[in-house]
Amino acid sequence: MKSYLLFALKRLVQFVAVVICGCSVAFFVSHLSPISPVDTIIAQVTGRSVADPAAVQEMRRTLSELFGLDVPLWQQYLNFLLHLFTLDFGPSLMAFPTPAMSLIRIALPWTVGLLTVAVIITWVIGNVAGGLAGYFQNSKLLRAFGIIAIGIQPIPYYVVAFLFVIIFGFLWPVLPISGGFAMNVTPGWSWQFALSVIQYSILPAGALVVVGIGTWFLGMRALVSNIISEDYVTYAELAGVPQGRIVGSYVIRNALVPQLTSLAMSLGGIFSGTVITEQVFTYPGLGSLLVNAVNNGDTGVVLAISCISIISVAGAIFIIDLLHPLIDPRVRAE
Amino acid sequence: MFSVFRDLIRYNAEFAIGLVLVGLVVILAALSFVSPVDPTAVYRAPLDQPPSLQYLFGTNSRGQDMFWQLAFAFRNTLSFGVMVAIFSRIVAILVGLVAGYVGGWVDRVLMFINDIFVAIPIFPILILFYFVMRANSNAVLLALLMAGFGWPYDARLIRSVALGLRFREFSRQAVFAGMSPVKIMFHEHLPYVMPIIFATAMANMIWAIGLEVTLAVLGFTNLNIPTVGTTLYWANNHSSLVVGTWWWIALPVAIVVIMFVGLFLLAVSLNEYIDPRSRLRRMGA
Amino acid sequence: MTDILSVQDLKAYYLMNYFGVRREVRAVDGVTLSIGRNEVYGIAGESSSGKTSLIKVLAAAIRPPLRIVGGSALYRFTTGDIDIARASRDELDAIRWRNLSYIMQGSMSVLNPLRKVGRIFEDFASRPLGLSGAAFRQRVAQHLERLKLNPNIMNAYPHELSGGMRQRVTIGLATVCNPEFIIADEPTTALDVVVQKDVLGLIKDLQTSMGSSIIFVTHDMAVHANIADRIGIIYAGRLVEEAPTKTLFTAPKHPYTAHLVASLPRIGDTGQRPALEGRPPNLADPPAGCRFHPRCPLVIDKCKTEVPPLETVGPGQRSACWRWRDVQPIAPQRPRVMETVK
Numbered sequence: 001m002k003s004y005l006l007f008a009l010k011r012l013v014q015f016v017a018v019v020i021c022g023c024s025v026a027f028f029v030s031h032l033s034p035i036s037p038v039d040t041i042i043a044q045v046t047g048r049s050v051a052d053p054a055a056v057q058e059m060r061r062t063l064s065e066l067f068g069l070d071v072p073l074w075q076q077y078l079n080f081l082l083h084l085f086t087l088d089f090g091p092s093l094m095a096f097p098t099p100a101m102s103l104i105r106i107a108l109p110w111t112v113g114l115l116t117v118a119v120i121i122t123w124v125i126g127n128v129a130g131g132l133a134g135y136f137q138n139s140k141l142l143r144a145f146g147i148i149a150i151g152i153q154p155i156p157y158y159v160v161a162f163l164f165v166i167i168f169g170f171l172w173p174v175l176p177i178s179g180g181f182a183m184n185v186t187p188g189w190s191w192q193f194a195l196s197v198i199q200y201s202i203l204p205a206g207a208l209v210v211v212g213i214g215t216w217f218l219g220m221r222a223l224v225s226n227i228i229s230e231d232y233v234t235y236a237e238l239a240g241v242p243q244g245r246i247v248g249s250y251v252i253r254n255a256l257v258p259q260l261t262s263l264a265m266s267l268g269g270i271f272s273g274t275v276i277t278e279q280v281f282t283y284p285g286l287g288s289l290l291v292n293a294v295n296n297g298d299t300g301v302v303l304a305i306s307c308i309s310i311i312s313v314a315g316a317i318f319i320i321d322l323l324h325p326l327i328d329p330r331v332r333a334e
Numbered sequence: 335m336f337s338v339f340r341d342l343i344r345y346n347a348e349f350a351i352g353l354v355l356v357g358l359v360v361i362l363a364a365l366s367f368v369s370p371v372d373p374t375a376v377y378r379a380p381l382d383q384p385p386s387l388q389y390l391f392g393t394n395s396r397g398q399d400m401f402w403q404l405a406f407a408f409r410n411t412l413s414f415g416v417m418v419a420i421f422s423r424i425v426a427i428l429v430g431l432v433a434g435y436v437g438g439w440v441d442r443v444l445m446f447i448n449d450i451f452v453a454i455p456i457f458p459i460l461i462l463f464y465f466v467m468r469a470n471s472n473a474v475l476l477a478l479l480m481a482g483f484g485w486p487y488d489a490r491l492i493r494s495v496a497l498g499l500r501f502r503e504f505s506r507q508a509v510f511a512g513m514s515p516v517k518i519m520f521h522e523h524l525p526y527v528m529p530i531i532f533a534t535a536m537a538n539m540i541w542a543i544g545l546e547v548t549l550a551v552l553g554f555t556n557l558n559i560p561t562v563g564t565t566l567y568w569a570n571n572h573s574s575l576v577v578g579t580w581w582w583i584a585l586p587v588a589i590v591v592i593m594f595v596g597l598f599l600l601a602v603s604l605n606e607y608i609d610p611r612s613r614l615r616r617m618g619a
Numbered sequence: 620m621t622d623i624l625s626v627q628d629l630k631a632y633y634l635m636n637y638f639g640v641r642r643e644v645r646a647v648d649g650v651t652l653s654i655g656r657n658e659v660y661g662i663a664g665e666s667s668s669g670k671t672s673l674i675k676v677l678a679a680a681i682r683p684p685l686r687i688v689g690g691s692a693l694y695r696f697t698t699g700d701i702d703i704a705r706a707s708r709d710e711l712d713a714i715r716w717r718n719l720s721y722i723m724q725g726s727m728s729v730l731n732p733l734r735k736v737g738r739i740f741e742d743f744a745s746r747p748l749g750l751s752g753a754a755f756r757q758r759v760a761q762h763l764e765r766l767k768l769n770p771n772i773m774n775a776y777p778h779e780l781s782g783g784m785r786q787r788v789t790i791g792l793a794t795v796c797n798p799e800f801i802i803a804d805e806p807t808t809a810l811d812v813v814v815q816k817d818v819l820g821l822i823k824d825l826q827t828s829m830g831s832s833i834i835f836v837t838h839d840m841a842v843h844a845n846i847a848d849r850i851g852i853i854y855a856g857r858l859v860e861e862a863p864t865k866t867l868f869t870a871p872k873h874p875y876t877a878h879l880v881a882s883l884p885r886i887g888d889t890g891q892r893p894a895l896e897g898r899p900p901n902l903a904d905p906p907a908g909c910r911f912h913p914r915c916p917l918v919i920d921k922c923k924t925e926v927p928p929l930e931t932v933g934p935g936q937r938s939a940c941w942r943w944r945d946v947q948p949i950a951p952q953r954p955r956v957m958e959t960v961k
Contacts, residue, residue, distance in 0.1 A: 014446070014449065018449065018450045022450060022454040026462060029462045150595070151595055153598060154540045154594035154597065155544075155594055156544030157548065158551055159587060218602075265452055265487060268453060269455075269456070269541075271457070272455050272456055275455075275457055275458075276548050290458065290461060294461055299465070302461065306461075310458075314454075317452070
């Protein structure tokens with residue numbers, strides 16, 4: 001038990017370090033932007049009417065303070081780090097003075113929900129199908145599945161999402177292609193709302209599943225093809241161990257370990273893909289928020305989303321890392 | 335070496351098909367060098383013409399000949415992909431070989447940096463980049479940035495190979511003979527790692543191009559340079575599906591899918607060829 | 620008493636078609652032998668002599684590109700007869716582990732690293748024994764104790780056991796169902812001599828108490844001398860000599876055997892041992908006639924064109940050599956003093 005706690009602690013330190021480094025990178029990149037939120041707001045306000053210069057000065061000072069821009073860069077950085085732990089990213093620009101975090105708080109559950117459901121479906125189905133395909137190499141059905149997977153796998157998220165929109169939006173409009181829930185349903189804990197949410201998430205989730213499943217299928221199939229030539233599998237077959245037992249406990253179970261590691265490594269990419277897909281379906285998650293923020297020149301929100309993304313992905317990797325010793329007894333011994 | 339290629343083409347269907355598909359796209363891209371049309375010019379040709387003998391791929395709502403547009407688009411996109419692949423290979427090789435061979439605290443530090451890059455989702459960072467650069471976004475800079483995110487996965491792969499090589503006899507003998515670590519890494523170990531590099535280079539290209547297309551479609555790159563992504567952006571912008579100029583979208587998407595599938599087939603077949611166990615399985619089973 | 624295994628002219632080749640090139644590697648090319656009940660039969664030969672392919676066929680463990688192309692291998696078990704070359708998958712499944720088991724080389728990798736030892740036993744032996752639950756566990760515990768292993772290891776993972784313990788577990792796994800026939804493929808190679816002695820003793824004990832027959836494959840003649848009742852020598856896919864152990868060592872009737880036997884050091888030996896020239900033949904394109912002729916010190920013209928049949932040359936002894944009468948055991952040569960170069 002003690003070694004596991006030590007292991008968990010090490011990973012925790014790594015998690016914190018990753019978050020700090022990543023968010024710092026995001027901070028410095030965003031502050032290279034020539035756009036000043038203060039100037040933008042002043043321009044908006046003064047553009048509509050003539051204003052007293054003294055009043056404008058006052059406004060500039062207040063705004064600078066609000067945005068934390070009245071101090072030198074290194075102090076801004078320190079403030080940023082401090083506020084990172086309370087997840088306070090200052091006010092947003094496009095919904096001024098609503099804090100950036102509030103906007104994200106609304107959008108985040110949509111993204112996390114979509115992502116989690118899609119990843120679980122893809123990973124489980126992709127791996128099981130790939131495992132069977134790798135073991136039963138002569139099955140025509142599985143081979144056909146493989147060819148389809150090869151065809152779809154390299155196509156980027158955007159293209160698939162776009163094709164979905166074309167097919168289900170114009171050619172065969174059976175499912176809604178934009179929004180998170182029906183417009184006449186009030187959000188809340190009701191069956192109606194839940195059903196509406198599910199209905200609206202089918203297409204985006206579907207697009208994510210289609211793109212992702214090929215990768216897991218092919219990866220698992222290749223992995224399993226190598227595992228079946230391992231000594232312990234050959235021995236079990238030779239001994240007449242029931243085939244179901246071999247496929248389940250000797251082949252797929254052993255292949256899942258590296259696949260879990262792969263999952264951790266690809267979460268960053270899957271997250272990006274989700275964000276992209278959301279934008280196509282105008283799903284009310286981080287993706288749409290991000291694009292709006294960029295188009296409105298809202299540095300605060302863009303930075304906030306970047307940091308939240310980093311925290312989420314690093315957090316998910318951390319959790320998967322913690323699971324690792326539980327599924328692989330060899331790691332426990334270290 | 336060429337006999338290997340010849341054998342692959344003759345007997346490995348996946349490789350042959352992949353080569354053909356990629357070849358078609360490369361030819362299209364190469365034609366851009368003899369284009370009579372300036373790719374950044376607009377409103378030169380009649381608008382919204384469907385594909386015909388005169389305009390092989392039709393024209394779009396901006397008055398551009400789609401054939402030459404796509405030729406340039408694919409040339410830019412392909413060269414972008416190759417650039418990213420090359421940059422990221424270089425970093426992956428350096429990090430992987432050094433971490434695997436030297437080991438110790440150097441390895442730990444490098445892998446720590448590796449893990450940081452793995453955890454950072456690239457998309458928000460790319461958006462930030464565009465945000466900051468706006469219209470000055472430059473393909474080379476973008477390629478460097480993407481390469482900066484494309485090396486971690488492969489570096490780990492190379493590192494595990496290098497780790498295995500470190501303890502092999504020939505490495506130990508080289509050390510005894512007084513070979514410098516740099517020489518060992520690059521003369522002795524690099525050839526073992528080359529096959530991985532080729533296979534992963536294809537995957538890397540696919541990833542980079544996919545990301546570039548995505549960014550461009552959302553309008554987050556320099557929209558005046560024709561690439562596959564910007565073509566789709568403009569098509570969207572002019573509501574091409576609604577207006578009826580389906581070829582504006584369908585053709586780039588179709589060709590890009592061909593290119594992706596081709597690259598993927600090449601990567602998969604090369605991978606399989608290089609791995610001796612899969613080669614054995616292909617023999618008369 | 621009937622033999623438990625009769626092999627008749629068994630042929631198994633690797634048939635490969637890769638990149639337009641056809642290759643036929645004749646790994647087992649016409650082997651005929653019989654093994655009696657309660658007997659330990661040793662198979663000796665160099666690497667790539669075809670001995671591994673032979674036992675894979677006998678264990679019904681072959682996969683394409685290795686295929687049986689002729690002959691038969693008939694087992695006479697108490698539950699019925701079965702010919703490996705012709706049996707169906709169901710018939711083979713019925714005898715696996717119950718009547719016929721296999722000890723594989725390398726104890727480290729044959730046990731599933733993610734499964735506890737007890738569960739591995741369950742996977743392998745529960746069905747053939749027809750037991751489950753507590754009764755099964757008790758049976759396994761008893762068996763483990765016979766192997767001098769603590770039954771608690773059933774709750775351990777393979778990597779938590781030492782190499783020696785793992786080897787015992789592998790042997791235990793193969794013997795828990797009291798099979799009538801066991802095929803042991805180099806079980807002591809890669810073990811140090813102390814552990815080797817232990818393991819050999821264990822195998823011999825189990826064999827005598829269970830009354831099973833064992834085919835024991837190894838290239839180490841010393842092990843054969845210790846444990847085998849009869850020994851068969853395989854060269855280039857063919858059986859070239861077969862004899863009771865003592866006879867094989869004292870009066871070999873094939874030049875290859877003579878060299879193999881002479882390669883063993885004896886206490887008090889100071890002489891140099893002669894080595895065979897040449898290399899084992901390429902089984903895709905073997906030499907015509909007797910396959911040993913390119914390396915044989917007794918070669919005559921007949922050997923190059925006609926294949927010598929495996930014929931009885933003494934009580935229980937067979938040899939495939941035209942000149943078996945001329946084969947003498949090889950004495951170590953006089954020690955040669957190395958001359959220093961000034």
